[in-house]
Amino acid sequence: MNAREELISNIPNLRAFAVSLSGNPERADDLVQEALMKAWANIDMFEVGTNMRAWLFTILRNVYYSEFRKKRREVEDADGKMAAQLASHPEQFGHLDMADFRDALNELAPDQREALILVGASGFSYDEAAEICDCAVGTVKSRVNRARARLAELLSVQSSSEFGPDTQSRAILSSAKS
Amino acid sequence: MCIRALVFGRDDHQCWTHYMKSSETDDPSGRDEDDPLQALIGLQLRSLYDSVLAEPIPDRLTELLAKLDDIPAPTKSGDDTSGAGSL
Numbered sequence: 353m354n355a356r357e358e359l360i361s362n363i364p365n366l367r368a369f370a371v372s373l374s375g376n377p378e379r380a381d382d383l384v385q386e387a388l389m390k391a392w393a394n395i396d397m398f399e400v401g402t403n404m405r406a407w408l409f410t411i412l413r414n415v416y417y418s419e420f421r422k423k424r425r426e427v428e429d430a431d432g433k434m435a436a437q438l439a440s441h442p443e444q445f446g447h448l449d450m451a452d453f454r455d456a457l458n459e460l461a462p463d464q465r466e467a468l469i470l471v472g473a474s475g476f477s478y479d480e481a482a483e484i485c486d487c488a489v490g491t492v493k494s495r496v497n498r499a500r501a502r503l504a505e506l507l508s509v510q511s512s513s514e515f516g517p518d519t520q521s522r523a524i525l526s527s528a529k530s
Numbered sequence: 531m532c533i534r535a536l537v538f539g540r541d542d543h544q545c546w547t548h549y550m551k552s553s554e555t556d557d558p559s560g561r562d563e564d565d566p567l568q569a570l571i572g573l574q575l576r577s578l579y580d581s582v583l584a585e586p587i588p589d590r591l592t593e594l595l596a597k598l599d600d601i602p603a604p605t606k607s608g609d610d611t612s613g614a615g616s617l
Contacts, residue, residue, distance in 0.1 A: 356595065356598055359595065359598075360587075360595055363587050363591055363595075364582070364583045364584075364585070364587065365583065367582055367583075367585070367587075368579045368580070368582040368583045371578075371582045372578065372579060372582075377582075380582075381588055381590065381591065384591060385590065385591060385594060388591070388594060388595070389594075392598050450574065450577065450578060450581075453571075453574040453575075453578065454578065457575075457578070468575065469575070469579070472572055472575045472576070473575045473576050473578070473579035473580075474579070500568055500571060503571050504567050504568065504571065507567065507570075507571070508567070
């Protein structure tokens with residue numbers, strides 16, 4: 353696989369990371385596009401044989417923090433749109449659907465959110481996540497733990513009045529088995 | 531755990547814990563199997579992520595990559611993406 357093909361093969365993962373990070377699909381594709389341009393412009397700095405996905409995630413993350421956080425207000429304004437889009441194809445978790453989860457995820461501090469995504473969804477090890485975030489492994493672990501605790505808190509408050517153990521436990525059980 | 535008590539209420543907690551104990555070996559997330567809410571969070575997170583993973587690559591990105599072929603061999607001075615943005 354040449355470098356260009358490898359770039360292409362990583363686009364779905366970059367988009368998933370970008371959506372999770374920015375909370376906005378359109379912004380996410382801007383992020384991915386910017387990251388791809390930067391990656392291509394600097395492809396000679398990529399060491400063949402090393403983890404290109406981690407390299408690309410690092411670039412995308414840098415783009416996000418250097419440029420896109422300046423537009424944070426716009427992103428926040430678009431959150432309602434994002435929630436509406438996700439609500440159109442909710443996952444089957446009873447009342448605790450994807451829009452609720454998305455809202456809770458957006459509530460997290462950015463450093464905690466990205467650590468959770470890298471480790472909990474992108475499949476990176478703590479070591480790799482630490483490299484991508486340019487911080488210590490212990491810091492990543494701590495951020496992931498705080499992210500999980502905060503999400504639990506947010507989701508509990510969100511759903512305390514409607515979160516029935518009967519339907520919910522069945523949903524978890526069936527998902528866990530599938 | 532207080533969070534579970536918040537979610538399910540004291541009365542339901544016993545029932546819930548019992549229910550999850552019978553299923554925890556089936557939990558794919560491994561490390562959070564002792565906490566059903568954390569298991570749920572793990573599932574939701576991956577579900578959200580995977581839903582984007584499964585989407586087709588937008589045209590604007592495939593078009594961009596098609597054009598990469600036409601870009602001369604990159605150099606270190608190519609770090610400036612403002613020019614490249616007009617592609």
